[in-house]
Amino acid sequence: MPHTTFYFTGTGNSLKVARDIASGLETPNIISIAENIDKATKLALQGAIGFVFPVYYCGLPQLVQEFISLTNLSEASYIYVVCTYGAMGGNGGCISQARKILKNKGKVLNAAFYVKCVDNFILWTWDVTPKEKHTALHEGAYKKSQEIAKIVLEKKRYRDRSITEYIGPILFGYGHFLKTVNFDDKSFNVSDDCISCELCANVCPTKNICLNDGQPVWKSEKCQRCLACLHLCPVACIQYGKVTAKRSRYKNPHISTKELI
Numbered sequence: 001m002p003h004t005t006f007y008f009t010g011t012g013n014s015l016k017v018a019r020d021i022a023s024g025l026e027t028p029n030i031i032s033i034a035e036n037i038d039k040a041t042k043l044a045l046q047g048a049i050g051f052v053f054p055v056y057y058c059g060l061p062q063l064v065q066e067f068i069s070l071t072n073l074s075e076a077s078y079i080y081v082v083c084t085y086g087a088m089g090g091n092g093g094c095i096s097q098a099r100k101i102l103k104n105k106g107k108v109l110n111a112a113f114y115v116k117c118v119d120n121f122i123l124w125t126w127d128v129t130p131k132e133k134h135t136a137l138h139e140g141a142y143k144k145s146q147e148i149a150k151i152v153l154e155k156k157r158y159r160d161r162s163i164t165e166y167i168g169p170i171l172f173g174y175g176h177f178l179k180t181v182n183f184d185d186k187s188f189n190v191s192d193d194c195i196s197c198e199l200c201a202n203v204c205p206t207k208n209i210c211l212n213d214g215q216p217v218w219k220s221e222k223c224q225r226c227l228a229c230l231h232l233c234p235v236a237c238i239q240y241g242k243v244t245a246k247r248s249r250y251k252n253p254h255i256s257t258k259e260l261i
């Protein structure tokens with residue numbers, strides 16, 4: 001049976017998990033959601049189809065929601081989602097949201113998994129997960145990815161539970177996030193330390209940044225708030241509002257910057 005794993009990532013956690021799952025599958029095929037969103041309606045998918053992505057505000061990233069909605073899954077024989085998540089709010093409503101989209105397409109969500117990773121969310125009151133916890137989280141994510149591959153290979157039904165499944169998206173303002181995220185990137189700002197290297201524009205999965213006179217400009221078109229621009233800037237000169245200046249930056253150490261471009 002062919003296996004296709006679609007992924008969306010900002011700082012690499014979800015790409016690493018997608019790869020680790022794919023390495024345990026027959027005929028693995030890993031495809032970027034961001035690079036294929038324009039072709040989504042033309043993709044004719046067969047066999048086992050997986051979607052791997054980060055949890056945002058206890059829900060699905062907007063692009064992932066759009067991609068699953070648009071993709072032709074009529075020939076898919078087994079569908080699963082894998083949500084990577086951080087520390088706060090747990091994992092939330094991704095599974096029920098994905099199930100609903102699939103139900104509208106006449107398909108069933110056969111399996112759904114949560115994988116705990118390093119938290120890259122630094123826009124509210126907390127920082128990146130403390131460094132001393134990273135190794136254990138990476139090891140735990142790898143172990144869980146191997147378990148997921150086994151379940152997918154056997155085409156078993158499976159569902160991780162979350163205590164924030166229904167209340168999480170409400171508490172975290174997921175509905176507002178979904179409606180405004182694409183154009184609500186005005187809080188990003190850049191300091192005089194910018195060296196005009198263009199990395200922020202290159203790592204942006206939706207090409208929402210351009211450089212104007214050597215300075216990044218957020219286009220307010222397709223932002224996903226993935227924070228790749230902010231976390232990967234080599235001189236950490238990108239901020240979001242005023243809260244991020246003193247916070248850490250993060251990229252999954254098993255994924256190179258080049259792999260995120």
Ligand SMILES: Cc1cc2nc3c(=O)[nH]c(=O)nc-3n(C[C@H](O)[C@H](O)[C@H](O)COP(=O)(O)O)c2cc1C
Nearest residue numbers: 009010011012013014054055057058084086119120
């Ligand atoms: C905008 C945004 C919102 C997030 N919301 C949540 C959340 O509600 N719950 C949670 O546990 N983690 C949350 N996170 C953390 C990410 O889901 C987590 O770190 C994920 O593994 C990042 O994946 P990536 O490296 O593939 O981008 C959020 C991260 C971002 C950038």
Ligand code: SF4
Nearest residue numbers: 194195197198200233
């Ligand atoms: S990545 Fe940072 S230094 Fe490079 S252009 Fe963007 S803001 Fe400037």
Ligand code: SF4
Nearest residue numbers: 204223224226227229
């Ligand atoms: S502008 Fe930054 S936060 Fe928005 S999608 Fe691009 S990289 Fe992600």
